[in-house]
Every structure is written in C-alpha cells, then in structure tokens.
Amino acid sequence: MKPLDLTLCATDLAELASFAGRIALIVEEKGKLSPAGARIDRMMRGGLQRFLASPGFDALKPGEVSELAYPAGLACESLMICFLPRRAGRLIARKTGGTLAKGHGAKGTLIVAANHSLAGEIGLGAVLRCYEFADHKTAAPKAYGDIRMMVTDPDKARAEVDAIAPLATGVFLTRDLVNEPANVLTTTEFANRLTGLRALGVQVEVLGEEELAKLGMGAFLGVGLGSDSPTQMVVMQWNGGAKGAAPFALVGKGVVFDSGGISIKPAGGMEEMTMDMGGAAVVAGVMTALALRKAPVNVVGLVGLVENMPDGRAQRPGDVVRSMKGDTIEVINTDAEGRLVLADVLWYAQERFKPTGIVDLATLTGAIIVALGTETAGVFSNDDPLCTAFLAAAGTEGSGAWRMPLGQGYDDRLKSRIADMMNVGGREGGACTAAQFLKRFIKPDQPWIHLDIAGVTLSKSETDTAPKGATGWGVLALNRMIQTLLEPK
C-alpha cells in the first residue's frame, strides 16, 4: 500500500474543539501545557490537568499513551495523552507515533505536537504503523482519514515531515513484496514490479536465463532448475551522484519460495518461505527511498530472483555447479540455495560496477535465528570502517544488528572432496560458515558487509511501528548509512 498522507498545520484552537476524529496530545512534562493543551484542558473543565496529576499519568513510561474515549467538552471520539519528554530522543518519539497511530480510522487523527523538534519522528512512527496488507482480503478495504500534525511553527517542522514519505514508501514496498504469497509474487511478477521503479528515474535491467547462462552463472541457475518461474537478475541503478563515479552496491537474495528443493523442508512452517526474497525486497525499498528523495549518490541494486522447487529437472544433492567466478561448488544440500544465488550476483556486481562498497542482504540461515533471535540481524564484514558506519546507522534507526565473526576455521569447513568447495559447512556456526562461503566470492580489498536477515524480516507479533508480518528491517538503516557515509554534507 501507499503510505497515508501526513500534513502539517499551525495551532488552531477552534479546530481542537470541533475535530471529530482522534486527538493525540503530546505531553512533554507534567503540569506544562502548550496553548493547545491548555485549550483542551479548559474545554474539559480541568479534566486534563487532573489526569496529569494522577497516578495514571505517572505510570506512563516515555512513549506510552493513555486513551480517553469521547471526552466531555470535546467533539473528538478519543483523546490520547502521549507522554513524550523532550529528552526521550528520536526512537521514543517514533515509538510514540506508532503507538498513537494504532486504531487510526476513517475520521482521521490529529496529532497535537506543539514542539517541532521531534515532529518528524512522531510522524514517521505514525505513518509506518498505519501499514496494512489487505490485498487478499475480500472485505471492503478500511477507510482511513488523514493524519494531521498541529505544531506551533509548521515551517520549522516542514523539512523533517517532508522526509517521511520517501522513507515510508520504500519501507512499504519492501513489506508488500515480503507479505505477497509466492503464487502471486513469482520471479516474473517481482521483476515486473521492479521495472516500475523506472517511473522514479531508476534505470532497470532484467536479465533472463539465456543471458545468465552466457555470463556463466551456473550456481545461481542451478537453484531455479526445478521451477517453472524463470530465474532472473534485476539490476537497478540510481545515479544521483557525480557522473561516472563508482557506485555503492546493494545485493539481495530473492528466492520467491524456498521449498528446500530436493532436500525438501518439513511441512510445518514451510509457508513462511514466501519471505525468502526479503533481501531483494529491502534492496528495492532502499532504491525507492533514494530515488524519491533524489539522493546525491550513485547506488546500484542487484537482486537474484529464483524459486527453489523439487522437480524432475531440479538440481540434486551431490551435483557440482560452476560459478561465474569459475569456482566449482558441490551442492551437498539443495536447501542451502541462497549462497548459490549470491555467489554469482555478488561476483557480477564486482566485475561490472567495481563498487566502492557492497552490502548484501539475505534471509540466509536458520542458524542466525538460533544465535540472535528475531530482533537482531547478523552483520558480517571484512571492513571495519564500513561495518562501524552500518552499525551506527542501524543503532540510530533502532534496527537491531550485531557483528558476527568470519575466520579461517569456518572456511576450512567448506572443503569438498570433488569440487572447490561444498555449499554447507555443517550445523555448528551455520550462519558463520554461510557468510564465509559468500566471502569466497568477494574480491580481496573489496569492502563488504553481509546481513543475515532471516530472523528480522518477518515478525510474529506487532511492533512499535509495524503490524505483524513483514517489518521492512534494513530500509531505514541502509538509507541512513548511505546518507551519512556517501552523500556530500
């Protein structure tokens, strides 16, 4: 879906009295009310101040919201009192926005924020939380009113509020792609949706099986042999930076469904493997955000789109495939397919673009979920400055990320009797051996980060800023890293 509109307005006391939707009043400090807050209190005959003096308000932690339905003296259907101390910081402000947006409906929400400094974060949280994936529900879609934000000085908040839509549009594209079932989001459909980015000024190329074969991408192509959906690589270029300057590269695993192939997965939970294209979806989301905010930077996004299915033509355990790099791989387990996809797409990215840095994203291993759970992605890197920049950006965006080790010991586990390497390195340290496998396809001196996002891509419960389902993890963090690391100040 497209993000809801968020508009800014100046304090308007008459509007507070007549607004029929939900009013969310940001309270920074007990006893201190903005002119708008004071007006609400007068209309409630002191009821607001009485609440602020009560244990009910004291119990609110920063970012929490207390809701009063149909408050006497006001026309609104609900008054939400949102406790957000000025020092709470950006992430609590975003959480506040998310919390107050729950229950946003047809009559709209009026956020009375007064102070402009955190308006952008409150707004972003609210807009992100209003995401919904209802394309396959036959019931009439819910109607949503506007989200409006009332501040004392709208001009001061304008820039931050204008920055919301590009980010939210990127996150929503990622979530839509991840939530979409695999009978709808085939490789072809995925590629079609990506060609839609041309409208934003992104150059998009789609390479089919013949071209991939000519390039020698035997590892990537082997994964798709059992599927009727054609294996495709999509290359997206956003050239907003200096003409001819080497780009930064984002590479995504786009397995539209991972049945495991001949090494088939157990039935329980297999339906979740519609999200195995989450890495590619984040790449698409970041490219969208960059293009919409006309980022002054060159970034190329490459995704390997393929479906891993068992079939008479599918690849077998024991098969040996030859990668574009030239290294041969013994496919011990057809369910370790993501690394076969990335091996060739990573190599192509380096050969063609000589990128200044690469970040790859992949729902690569169940082992990373065992190690880090579902709140933190695994970060593997051969370059400390790049890694530090990413971890800082992720921290600022509240996106869980934790550095994991690479090392010779993991590499040794990939030795094959008959080929240059095997595609699995055993159960122990499974996320690390997978990352180490990828590193074999990274040239020496090529700064690189691998993000294993298997745990963070889909959430089983709602979060501060998303309903349950696809999270969009990574879009905001990568957008911020690109902005702080690569764009001129």
Ligand code: BES
């Ligand atoms: N797509 C899966 C990893 C995954 C698991 C993502 C759970 C999201 C949730 C990947 O292709 C896979 O099957 N990995 C195997 C590797 C093993 C065969 C070495 C795994 O993690 O079990």
Ligand code: MN
């Ligand atoms: Mn798999």
Ligand code: ZN
């Ligand atoms: Zn997979």
